Amino acid sequence: MKRTIRKFGNSAVLFEWSSNIKDIxxxxxxxxxxxxxxxxxxxxxxxxxxxxxxxxxFEEGTDPDDFIENFDLQQEWDFFDDTKHNTWVLPVCYxxxxxxxxxxxxxxxxxxxxxxxxxxxxxxxxxxxxxxxxGFPYLSGLDHRLFTPRKxxxxxxxxxxxxxxxxxxxxIYTMDSPGGWNIIGRSPLQFFNVLHRPPSxxxxxxxxxxxxxxxxxxERIHQGxxxxxxxxxxxNHD
Amino acid sequence: MIEVxxxxxxxxxxxxGRFGSRRYGVPLSGVMDRxxxxxxxxxxxxxxxxxxxxxxxxxxxxxxNKPAIIAIAGATFQVHINxxxxxxxxxxxxxxxxxxxxxxxxxxxxxxxxxxxxxxxxSVLGSMSFYSxxxxxxxxxxxxxxxxxxxxxxxxxxxxxxKKLPDYNVNHKIEAWPGPEYELLSEYNKLALFDNxxxxxxxxxxxxxxxxxELAILAPEIITSPVQPGTIQITPSGKIIALMRDAQxxxxxxxxxxxxxxxxxxxxRIQPGESVQFKLN
Numbered sequence: 001m002k003r004t005i006r007k008f009g010n011s012a013v014l015f016e017w018s019s020n021i022k023d024i025x026x027x028x029x030x031x032x033x034x035x036x037x038x039x040x041x042x043x044x045x046x047x048x049x050x051x052x053x054x055x056x057x058f059e060e061g062t063d064p065d066d067f068i069e070n071f072d073l074q075q076e077w078d079f080f081d082d083t084k085h086n087t088w089v090l091p092v093c094y095x096x097x098x099x100x101x102x103x104x105x106x107x108x109x110x111x112x113x114x115x116x117x118x119x120x121x122x123x124x125x126x127x128x129x130x131x132x133x134x135g136f137p138y139l140s141g142l143d144h145r146l147f148t149p150r151k152x153x154x155x156x157x158x159x160x161x162x163x164x165x166x167x168x169x170x171x172i173y174t175m176d177s178p179g180g181w182n183i184i185g186r187s188p189l190q191f192f193n194v195l196h197r198p199p200s201x202x203x204x205x206x207x208x209x210x211x212x213x214x215x216x217x218x219e220r221i222h223q224g225x226x227x228x229x230x231x232x233x234x235x236n237h238d
Numbered sequence: 239m240i241e242v243x244x245x246x247x248x249x250x251x252x253x254x255g256r257f258g259s260r261r262y263g264v265p266l267s268g269v270m271d272r273x274x275x276x277x278x279x280x281x282x283x284x285x286x287x288x289x290x291x292x293x294x295x296x297x298x299x300x301x302x303n304k305p306a307i308i309a310i311a312g313a314t315f316q317v318h319i320n321x322x323x324x325x326x327x328x329x330x331x332x333x334x335x336x337x338x339x340x341x342x343x344x345x346x347x348x349x350x351x352x353x354x355x356x357x358x359x360x361s362v363l364g365s366m367s368f369y370s371x372x373x374x375x376x377x378x379x380x381x382x383x384x385x386x387x388x389x390x391x392x393x394x395x396x397x398x399x400x401k402k403l404p405d406y407n408v409n410h411k412i413e414a415w416p417g418p419e420y421e422l423l424s425e426y427n428k429l430a431l432f433d434n435x436x437x438x439x440x441x442x443x444x445x446x447x448x449x450x451x452e453l454a455i456l457a458p459e460i461i462t463s464p465v466q467p468g469t470i471q472i473t474p475s476g477k478i479i480a481l482m483r484d485a486q487x488x489x490x491x492x493x494x495x496x497x498x499x500x501x502x503x504x505x506x507r508i509q510p511g512e513s514v515q516f517k518l519n
Contacts, residue, residue, distance in 0.1 A: 006418065009468055009496040014418055048260050048464040050488050053418075055464030057260070130263040131462060131488030134371055138462060138488075174263075175371045192262070194362050194372060200262035 001025055003073045007064045008055060015054040026128065029054055030205050034083060043067070049129040049204050051138070087124070087207040089233040090172075092163050093218040094120075094185040101151075101182035105165055108148045116184060117212050119143045120163075125170070127206040135174035135192030135200040139208070142170045154180035161187045163210070174200075185210075188222035189232070201232075209235070240306075240353075240384040244299040246340065248443075249378040251357055252483075253289040256365035256372070260487045266467060267367035268483050270348045270444060270506040271312050272499070277403050278311035278352035281329050283396035288356035289366040291384065293349050295509075297340025298378070300351075306332045306386055307354035307393065311403050313346030313507070327402045329354075345408055346507045354397060355387025369484060406507075410514050413501040417470060419460060419492035427455045431494070435513035436478060442510060445485055449478040449514070457492035465489040468497035470516075480505055 002018040017029060033047050033054055043062040048055040058064065094102065094117045106113045125141040132138075142165070150166045155178060158164070162173045164181030173179060174191035191201045202208065213221070224230030242249070252275070255268025269275040269292055276286045291298070297315050310317055310326040317326050318339040324330060332338060340349060359366040362373050370376035378384075423431070430453035441448040457472040464487065465471070471479040471491035479491065482502075497505065498519060508514055 007415065008418065008464075009415065009466065010498050012466065014464065016418070046258050046260050048487050050463045051461050053463050055466070057466070129488070130261065132263060132486055134259075134263045136263050192371075198262055199259065199264070199363060204261075 001028075005068050005071060005073055007068065009064075011060070011062070011064065012055055012057045013064045013067055015056070017052045026126070030083075033204075048131075050131065051128055083203075083205060085203075085205040085207070087209065087235040088202070089209050089211050089235060090187055090189060091213045091217065091221055092121075092185040092187045092210045093213050093215055095215050095218075097215070098162070098186035098218075099184045101148075101164075102184045105146060105148045105182050105184055109145050111145065116146065119146055120170070120184065121210045121212050123209070125208050125210075127202045127204055127208065129204045130200055130202065133173065133175050133177055133192075135202065137171055137174075137191075137202045137206075137208075139170055142168060144168075146170070148182050150180040151182065154178055158183060159186065161189065161191070163187060185212075186218070188218050188225055189230075190225050239303055240357075240386060241301040241303065242298055242378055242380060242382040242384065243301050243337070245378045245380060245382070246293050246296050246298040248294040249298045250292055250368040250376070250444075251289050251359045251378070251384070252292045252367045253365055254287045255483065256363050256367055256369070259363045263487055264363060264372060265369060265445075265484050265486060267365065267369045267372075267444075269350065270483055271346075271350070271503055273503055274312035274348070274406070275350045275352070278309040278350045279356075281309040281311075281398050281401055281403060282307060282352055282354045283398060284352060284354065284356055288352065289359055290353075291351040291357060291378075293340060293351070295343040295347060295349070297343070297349050299340070300338045300384075302332050302336045302338065303334065304386075305334050305389060307389065307397055308332055308338070309352045309403070310340070310349065311352070312349040312406065313343035314406060315343045315349045316341040329397050329399055345509075346406060347509055348506055353386045354389060354393050358385040358387060408507045409504045410508065410512070411517050412504050412514050413498045413519050414470065414495040414516050415498070415519050417493040417495045418463070419457060420494050422457045422492055423455070423494060427457070430455050431516055432518055433515050435515060437513050438505075438508045438510050440510040444483055446482050447480040447505060447508075449480060451476075451478060455494075457494060459490050460492050462488050462490045463493070465493060466496075468499075468502045469493050470495035470497065482506070 008014040045057045125139040127137045158173045158179040162183045163185040166181035252269045255266040436449040439448045469481045
């Protein structure tokens with residue numbers, strides 16, 4: 001794996017790991033971020049992670065050229081990631097009223113709708129990073145039997161909580177938004193709340209499983225989320 | 239308070255931006271033309287991060303129901319108070335029950351109205367900058383009420399009455415560095431990118447400016463990667479997108495250039511229909 005660091009405008013640098021989505025050493029990138037935030041807490045304003053790269057935005061007064069010159073890219077920092085990561089069980093209702101494109105995903109892959117649900121709920125997904133919308137998780141782990149091209153004409157409005165498949169990716173629209181993914185269900189959860197710390201329910205490094213629920217359970221959980229009484233389920237590995 | 243009688247074409251509350259939440263997918267936001275907003279606040283003796291009213295051309299019509307000291311900076315708007323034309327290079331005292339009409343701008347795009355003590359709006363994740371889904375309002379509409387700080391005994395003494403705003407310059411040369419995917423461009427495309435006229439289209443807003451080139455510039459899509467204000471992207475169909483303050487935190491188009499802070503400021507001042515040239519730093 002090749003590691004590079006480059007200047008990214010006058011107050012940022014970009015770390016890039018040159019491997020493709022599937023074989024990148026994800027833990028290494030996560031550890032790098034954790035290490036940088038501790039070792040350079042005075043210099044770093046914030047960081048943004050993506051599939052194979054990490055942007056580091058500096059406080060005023062830090063020169064990216066100096067930073068690059070003094071940074072040892074070959075050092076090991078794997079032991080630095082001590083963030084606690086959760087495995088969340090996310091309820092999703094795959095019923096027709098929430099799943100306008102489930103038949104497209106099924107026919108595209110020569111399977112039936114029941115199999116779409118079965119395949120989508122049988123995997124554990126890794127939250128690689130948050131982007132596109134506040135709280136929107138980019139996930140890896142989608143079964144190749146569910147890969148479905150994005151829609152040629154994106155919808156003007158996809159409702160918050162909608163679960164979609166776009167190409168080789170699956171994700172959750174955490175806010176009302178335009179979008180081109182195929183919608184196969186909806187979760188009653190709230191994924192982003194400005195009053196929570198952090199505001200995003202999911203953070204990079206978390207794992208998630210989808211669990212199929214019926215429309216009645218969707219309504220019940222939705223009410224519980226609004227009233228603040230719903231307790232999210234998590235699987236603890238430790 | 240200020241009651242918005244007419245918001246003009248686009249008007250919102252902005253400060254210097256929402257830092258620290260980009261990792262959760264929250265855009266930076268903040269004023270488009272930073273030096274102009276900072277200068278307006280400086281004239282009033284405000285903190286440079288005090289929230290201001292940002293507006294596009296044509297500007298809003300505002301009713302003040304209490305006295306205020308204001309400064310107007312940015313694009314060259316024809317400002318009238320109670321129907322009388324006023325000069326805007328210095329602080330202005332607005333009396334109770336006055337109408338401030340920002341009119342049209344001859345030069346530039348974004349105007350700023352700062353109020354002594356700042357505009358008071360709910361702070362969300364450390365910033366008052368409006369952004370859809372984060373703050374309650376995403377833009378100002380007719381009838382919107384803006385709270386402002388009350389003037390105190392010392393307010394007037396803190397204002398730099400004699401001082402003038404620096405000149406507002408529109409510079410069509412936009413300074414940039416190579417972006418992460420610069421090397422994906424062919425030599426021909428690199429030549430096409432610099433010192434050639436790129437037209438700013440009306441499809442430009444707080445999120446991005448869309449530029450068009452007579453010479454086709456092409457680059458493949460990339461794996462979703464970090465982007466920031468000032469990132470210049472190329473779509474597979476050859477559109478040039480200059481990301482602005484409300485840009486997403488990640489994107490999948492090739493990032494061919496990254497503008498300097500000055501480059502971003504200069505680009506925010508270009509009216510649709512005008513052309514710019516990129517200059518490699």
